Amino acid sequence: MSIGPENILILTGAGISAESGLGTFREKGGLWEKFDPMKLATPEAFADDPARVLEFYNARRANLADAKANAAHFALAELEQAWMMAGRGEFTLVTQNIDDLHEQAGSANLLHMHGELLKTRCQACGHLYTDAGPITHGAPCSACGKPHGLRPHVVWFGEMPLGLDQIYRAMDRVDLFIAIGTSGTVYPAAGFVQEAKKLGAWTVELSLEPGEVSEIFDEGIYGPATEFVPEWVAKKLA
Ligand code: BJW
Numbered sequence: 001m002s003i004g005p006e007n008i009l010i011l012t013g014a015g016i017s018a019e020s021g022l023g024t025f026r027e028k029g030g031l032w033e034k035f036d037p038m039k040l041a042t043p044e045a046f047a048d049d050p051a052r053v054l055e056f057y058n059a060r061r062a063n064l065a066d067a068k069a070n071a072a073h074f075a076l077a078e079l080e081q082a083w084m085m086a087g088r089g090e091f092t093l094v095t096q097n098i099d100d101l102h103e104q105a106g107s108a109n110l111l112h113m114h115g116e117l118l119k120t121r122c123q124a125c126g127h128l129y130t131d132a133g134p135i136t137h138g139a140p141c142s143a144c145g146k147p148h149g150l151r152p153h154v155v156w157f158g159e160m161p162l163g164l165d166q167i168y169r170a171m172d173r174v175d176l177f178i179a180i181g182t183s184g185t186v187y188p189a190a191g192f193v194q195e196a197k198k199l200g201a202w203t204v205e206l207s208l209e210p211g212e213v214s215e216i217f218d219e220g221i222y223g224p225a226t227e228f229v230p231e232w233v234a235k236k237l238a
Helices: 043-048 050-064 071-085 101-105 164-172 189-198 225-237
Strands: 008-012 091-095 110-112 115-122 128-130 150-154 176-180 202-207 219-222
Touching: 008 071, 008 164, 008 189, 043 050, 050 115, 050 150, 071 091, 071 101, 071 225, 091 164, 164 189, 176 189, 189 202, 202 225, 219 225
Parallel strands: 008 091, 008 176, 091 110, 176 202, 202 219
Antiparallel strands: 115 128, 115 150
16 A cells, blocks of 8 residues: 655744743743733834834844754754655745744755744835844845835734745645644634644644643644654654
């Protein structure tokens, strides 16, 4: 009997980068406990006080400079490589994270649905820069020359996440959906499990603890990502 392809779609959240020293959002001591997201992560907050918002994101850029990919990021990159080499099916990695740790680990088919911390976008002309340094308030865009238009290339509340067409196209063919290190609080990402289930996929939640939409998943594996993701990948590749 021949076995058909198995298309994998993985969604990651802040929990996968927690053991690399990057804070999560909604846990005790998380970013949104220390800072008000409505004052920092909305287009209205940026319009109201761009200097305050840039200070927050510049500090996070500086913090990211010291962060290294961990065993969970490397395990997903290894799974992708093995899956593609053996022609076992499609592999799509969607991350809500704005860090670059999946890239550091070598993941290739990767979508940053909430943007990228190390990119800057000009609101006037849409030009994208990759730059780890601070974004200077009021600086002119080097492409169009307009001042005051530079902002972090991240998706704030009320803005449309990136790559949704591509994500839903991959979702149409998904056989296995895995959510790793995400609380299932933020939509549309939190709704992906429901979509995947409707399309007949097996769904797995892999996190430190059950999240907000936990009951929808077929299977839950709970523990630190650096232990449980490599273990899960090793089993999948065995
Ligand atoms: C570990 C671990 C370890 C810890 N190992 N695990 C219904 C439908 C559609 C939209 C909405 C809706 N209801 C409301 C909305 C609007 C809104 C929304 O969802 N609000 C909710 C708060 C209710 N959504 C939006 O505005 C989005 N846009 C939008 O909806 O556009 C219109 C649209 C409609 C319909 C279809 C399509 C579009 C945009 C959301 C933008 C989110 N932006 C942020 C900030 C990005 C920039 C930045 O970083 O500053 O994205 S908010 C923040 O939350 C960040 C994250 O990506 C996101 C998710 O957080 P995540 O990753 O889940 O982190 P935590 O902290 O919540 O959880 C961490 C987990 O890890 C925990 O469970 C731990 O247990 C676990 N963990 N250590 C394994 N070692």
